[in-house]
Structure formats: C-alpha cells, structure tokens
Amino acid sequence: MKFFACIKQVPDVYAPFQLKDGDLVLDTDRMMLNAYDASAVEEALVLSEKHGGDVEVVLIGPDKAKETIRKALAMGAAKGHHIHVDDTSGLDSAAFAKILTAFFKTVEFDIIAVGKQSQDTDAGLTGAMLAQDLDLPYAANAVGLEINDNKLEVKRQADTAQEVIALPTPCLVTCSNDMNEPRIPSLKGIMTSKRKPVDVKTLEDLGLNLDDLKTNVAKTSVTGYEPVPERAPGKKFEADPEELVSTLSDLLQNEAKVL
Amino acid sequence: MSSLLVHIAITDGKIKRSALEVLSRSREVASANGLSLEAVIIDADAASFADDVSKYGASKIYTVSNPAFKNALNTPVIEALSKVIEMANPKLVTLASTEATKDVVGAVGAKMDAAVIPDVATFDLADGVVKTTRPVMAAKVMAKAESSADTVLVTVRSGSYDVSESPAEAEVVNVDFDFDEGGLRQVLKEVLSSSGDKVDLSEAEIVVAGGRGLKDENGKKLLEDLADVLGAAVGASRAITESGMFPATLQIGQTGKVVSPQLYFAVGLSGAIQHVAGMSNSKVIVAINKDPDAPIFQYATYGLVGDLFKILPLLIEEIKKIKAA
Numbered sequence: 251m252k253f254f255a256c257i258k259q260v261p262d263v264y265a266p267f268q269l270k271d272g273d274l275v276l277d278t279d280r281m282m283l284n285a286y287d288a289s290a291v292e293e294a295l296v297l298s299e300k301h302g303g304d305v306e307v308v309l310i311g312p313d314k315a316k317e318t319i320r321k322a323l324a325m326g327a328a329k330g331h332h333i334h335v336d337d338t339s340g341l342d343s344a345a346f347a348k349i350l351t352a353f354f355k356t357v358e359f360d361i362i363a364v365g366k367q368s369q370d371t372d373a374g375l376t377g378a379m380l381a382q383d384l385d386l387p388y389a390a391n392a393v394g395l396e397i398n399d400n401k402l403e404v405k406r407q408a409d410t411a412q413e414v415i416a417l418p419t420p421c422l423v424t425c426s427n428d429m430n431e432p433r434i435p436s437l438k439g440i441m442t443s444k445r446k447p448v449d450v451k452t453l454e455d456l457g458l459n460l461d462d463l464k465t466n467v468a469k470t471s472v473t474g475y476e477p478v479p480e481r482a483p484g485k486k487f488e489a490d491p492e493e494l495v496s497t498l499s500d501l502l503q504n505e506a507k508v509l
Numbered sequence: 510m511s512s513l514l515v516h517i518a519i520t521d522g523k524i525k526r527s528a529l530e531v532l533s534r535s536r537e538v539a540s541a542n543g544l545s546l547e548a549v550i551i552d553a554d555a556a557s558f559a560d561d562v563s564k565y566g567a568s569k570i571y572t573v574s575n576p577a578f579k580n581a582l583n584t585p586v587i588e589a590l591s592k593v594i595e596m597a598n599p600k601l602v603t604l605a606s607t608e609a610t611k612d613v614v615g616a617v618g619a620k621m622d623a624a625v626i627p628d629v630a631t632f633d634l635a636d637g638v639v640k641t642t643r644p645v646m647a648a649k650v651m652a653k654a655e656s657s658a659d660t661v662l663v664t665v666r667s668g669s670y671d672v673s674e675s676p677a678e679a680e681v682v683n684v685d686f687d688f689d690e691g692g693l694r695q696v697l698k699e700v701l702s703s704s705g706d707k708v709d710l711s712e713a714e715i716v717v718a719g720g721r722g723l724k725d726e727n728g729k730k731l732l733e734d735l736a737d738v739l740g741a742a743v744g745a746s747r748a749i750t751e752s753g754m755f756p757a758t759l760q761i762g763q764t765g766k767v768v769s770p771q772l773y774f775a776v777g778l779s780g781a782i783q784h785v786a787g788m789s790n791s792k793v794i795v796a797i798n799k800d801p802d803a804p805i806f807q808y809a810t811y812g813l814v815g816d817l818f819k820i821l822p823l824l825i826e827e828i829k830k831i832k833a834a
Contacts, residue, residue, distance in 0.1 A: 263647040263649075264782075267649070272653075274650060343625070344618065369647065371645050372628060372643075373627050374628075375614070375627060376615070378612070378613070378615025378616040379615045379618065379619040387694035387695050389583075389695065390612045391612070403698065405701075408609065409520055409608045409609055410521065411701060412701040412758065413697060414698040415695050416695065416696045417694065427764055469623070469624035469625075469656050469658040470624050470626055470654055472652045473655055474652075474653045475645075475651065476642065478649065479651075481789065481808055484806070484808075484809045486809070486814065487814065488801065488814040488815070491819040491820045494813045494815055495820060498813060498824070499831065501811055502793070502811075506792075508715075508771050508793050509772075
C-alpha cells in the first residue's frame with residue numbers, strides 16, 4: 251500500500267504571545283510539526299510496517315518548513331514532497347485543499363492520512379475538502395486504524411459512541427491525536443533522513459497561481475485577534491472539609507441558584 | 510428574499526440543545542438583515558421534529574427523511590444538506606458544532622463552493638459580510654474570521670447563545686431525497702457504545718469532571734457517586750482518559766467534547782488550557798483541588814482548596830439532603 255500523510259508546520263501554540271494592535275505576536279519563531287499530523291504520520295508508518303508499502307509526506311510552506319519534512323522523514327517516512335509557497339497568508343482551508351488536490355493528481359496513492367485539524371487554527375476543514383475535491387470516501391476523527399481485506403477500517407469518535415467504518419482504497423482519513431503516541435526520531439533516523447529525497451514543486455508546477463488562489467479560491471479571512479472574554483472573578487475558599495462543603499452548598503443554592 | 514438556513518442537529522432521537530441555541534441566535538441575525546429564517550432537519554424521521562422547530566420562529570422547514578441517515582455515514586448527509594442549500598439558496602447556513610456536523614461541513618463547503626467558518630463563539634452578518642470570532646492558538650486568543658462569499662457555512666460552539674422561543678407559522682417542505690445505499694463506498698461495520706454515557710455529556714445541565722487527582726478506582730467511584738446524586742454526566746481530562754480510567758468519549762477539551770452546562774464540577778483537575786477550552790462556557794464552575802495554585806481556580810466561580818477524598822463524601826451526603834428536602 252502507498253500511504254501519504256499531509257503535514258503542516260505550525261507555530262508553538264503554547265509559547266507566550268502578545269496582542270499588538272489586534273495582531274498576534276509570538277515570543278518565539280519556533281515552528282513544529284502539527285501534533286495531529288504527527289499522529290497521522292505515526293499511524294501510516296505503523297500500517298506500512300504491518301502490511302507493507304511506504305509512507306510519503308507532503309507539505310505546503312516556505313523554506314523554513316523543510317525542517318518539518320525532515321522530522322517526518324526522521325520518523326520513518328520514505329520521501330518528502332515540498333510544495334514551495336513563500337507566504338501562505340491569505341490562503342484558507344479551501345485554498346490548501348485545492349493545492350493538495352492538484353498535487354494528488356500527480357502521484358499514485360492508496361491511503362491519505364491527515365491530522366483532523368491543525369493546532370494553530372483548530373479549523374479541521376482541509377481533510378474533508380480534499381476528500382470532496384478528489385472524490386474520495388473518507389472518515390473523520392479516527393482514533394484507530396486497521397487494514398482488513400484491503401479495506402481501511404477506521405474507528406472514529408462520534409458524538410456519543412465510537413463507530414467502525416470500512417473504506418475501500420483509495421480513501422482519506424483524518425486522525426485524532428488520541429490514536430497513538432508519535433515516535434521520537436532515533437539518531438539513526440535523523441542521520442538517514444538527510445539522505446532521503448525531497449521533491450520540491452512550485453504552485454506553477456501544479457498549474458496553480460498564488461494570486462488566483464488568494465482571490466478566487468480562498469473565501470474566508472482573518473482580520474485580527476482579540477483577547478478571550480474573561481470570566482467574572484470567582485471566590486476561593488481554604489477551610490476544613492465540613493466548612494467548605496457547607497459554604498459551597500449555600501452558594502450553589504442561594505447565590506448561583508443552580509441546585 | 511434571501512434566507513438564513515439553520516441545520517437542526519438530531520442525536521439519539523432528540524433535537525440538540527445546541528441546535529436550538531443556534532436557531533435562536535440565527536433568528537436575531539435574520540431579522541436584523543431582512544432574511545427569512547429557514548431550518549433543515551436531516552434524519553431518518555425528520556418530519557416528526559418540525560413542530561418543535563416551529564416554536565423557534567422558522568418560516569420554512571425543510572425535512573429530509575431517509576433510512577440512509579440511520580447509518581451514521583457522512584455521504585448521504587453531505588448529499589442531503591447540499592441539496593437543501595441548492596433549494597434554499599441561503600446567504601448564511603448555521604449549524605451546531607458537533608462531531609456529526611464537523612464530519613460534513615468541509616465537504617459540503619467544497620461541493621457547493623461555499624465558505625466555511627468552523628467552531629465559532631460568536632457570529633453576525635452586516636452588509637453581506639459574515640463576521641465571527643473563534644478561539645485559536647490552543648484557545649488562548651480569539652481570531653476574527655469573516656467571509657463575504659455568496660454562501661457561508663458557520664458551525665457554532667455549544668453554550669455560545671441562549672435558547673429563546675418565538676413561535677411562528679411554518680411551511681413544512683418534505684424534500685424528495687432518493688439515496689442508493691447500495692452505491693455507498695463506505696460501510697458502517699460496528700457501533701461501539703461507551704459504557705460511561707449514561708447522560709449525554711454535550712447536552713447535560715450538570716457535568717462532573719475528574720482529572721489526575723482522582724488517582725484510582727476509589728476516586729473514580731466518588732466522582733461517579735457525585736454524578737449520580739446530581740443526575741449529572743461524567744466527564745474527564747485527557748490525562749485520565751489516556752490512562753484508561755474513563756473512555757475517550759468522555760474527554761472534555763480542545764480535542765474532545767465542548768460542554769457548556771449550567772453547573773460544572775472540576776474535581777482533582779489542574780485546568781490545563783486544553784481542558785479549559787472545552788468547558789469555559791459553563792455557567793457556574795466549581796473547582797475542587799488540593800493545590801491552591803492550580804490554574805483551574807482562575808476559571809472557577811467557586812474554588813475549594815482541599816482534599817477531594819475528604820470533600821466528595823461530605824458533598825455527596827449534603828446533596829442527598831438537599832434533594833430529599
């Protein structure tokens with residue numbers, strides 16, 4: 251089987267940041283492999299180790315994003331594809347899906363695994379949009395994958411239950427980070443990753459144009475940032491357990507009136 | 510007249526409260542913009558919900574009924590919603606954000622060439638521009654996302670708006686929807702129901718959630734006993750669903766469920782930002798933690814600093830007394 255994982259480079263979302271004139275300014279320029287995509291890579295690697303085949307990864311981004319492709323190669327992916335775009339600002343999920351659609355028309359694949367969302371925007375749209383554009387059956391929010399009779403069996407987390415859905419190949423699956431613990435690349439993995447091939451393409455190579463993507467394909471934009479609305483300050487009590495419980499009981503009944 | 514179309518999410522034979530929140534807010538937005546408020550129900554037995562939906566002011570209700578919707582597969586829902594969007598030609602489509610809607614909005618957006626803004630905390634429409642705010646960067650900041658596309662799909666986090674009724678005479682349109690299940694590429698093989706879901710977590714009025722501080726089966730039992738006396742749903746932090754103490758369906762947070770109950774108990778739970786992202790819309794938050802510096806106290810309406818193994822047994826007895834009174 252031929253596995254592809256779509257990966258994204260994201261800023262460190264746990265790093266401190268400031269809001270300056272409605273803009274988000276991070277204290278670090280540290281970039282990382284999106285954690286959900288790392289789970290997609292891991293799961294593809296596990297399946298390829300079990301059932302044969304290999305894993306390739308594809309990423310859209312500037313030069314700096316190469317380090318994230320190397321990370322996936324160090325984990326065990328066989329080949330990287332870098333769709334070189336210097337400045338991805340102004341591109342939304344629909345535009346990323348359009349670029350990936352053009353890319354997947356140039357390669358052979360059986361299973362595409364993507365993270366269910368990216369840690370920076372938490373949008374979770376690109377996978378389903380890509381599946382729709384490529385006319386692939388797909389399942390979202392996978393927490394476990396198996397291959398049986400050449401079908402991909404996806405255990406997915408639904409609203410109140412888990413469902414097992416079988417997909418014929420070629421297909422697409424979006425992965426939760428609850429499905430596995432992505433491996434830490436070994437020293438040997440890091441060394442060999444430097445010799446693994448990374449194929450670089452431009453948007454023009456894929457028959458696309460950045461201005462057209464920004465004006466005609468992207469339909470949403472982010473115009474700024476604002477602080478999360480604060481909750482009204484609460485009350486904190488330190489006392490013996492009996493007193494704590496009687497205080498709480500009184501407040502829930504007479505102040506908050508929720509009991 | 511252009512329209513605002515509201516998708517009415519049905520789970521386990523009931524209209525989701527979060528769908529009514531979205532419908533109530535959508536009524537205000539439609540009225541401010543001179544749009545007709547319309548609703549779409551997609552379910553194996555969609556027509557049976559039309560009466561209930563008309564209490565919230567929709568002037569037209571599209572019902573799409575087909576046995577294919579029983580099987581929890583995305584393709585028939587994508588087809589059905591796309592078909593109704595074509596019929597209604599709405600400026601704005603609003604949906605409650607659930608796993609089921611997350612499963613389809615991206616595909617519907619791509620299929621219909623519509624814009625999609627997912628998981629918003631607020632939405633509005635002015636001069637043809639849909640304006641939203643949505644939490645990003647691990648829910649530490651709100652992004653202002655907007656779109657001026659001809660059709661915009663917006664999914665809304667639960668608890669973002671209050672439910673209010675405004676009964677109206679609605680025209681019910683039963684949509685013809687033939688679907689060849691034999692042509693489906695996906696097959697639903699199995700539904701694994703989770704043992705913990707006595708009360709649907711995302712709909713519960715009271716949620717009792719535990720974290721690492723529960724330590725072991727004793728702590729788990731205390732949490733479940735508290736939930737029992739309160740008639741509450743049980744939730745958990747990522748740390749203890751990963752340890753296997755609770756099923757993953759009960760995980761609350763950025764990668765799990767978003768809940769917005771009237772009353773939320775955070776028990777032995779530090780309040781990592783990933784968890785808070787899933788519960789900070791709760792009306793009243795009670796935190797019980799022995800560490801006075803635990804971040805959860807920043808969000809708590811009432812914070813109790815102390816040992817949960819001593820506090821919970823007393824609290825359970827106290828609530829039994831209140832319920833008996």
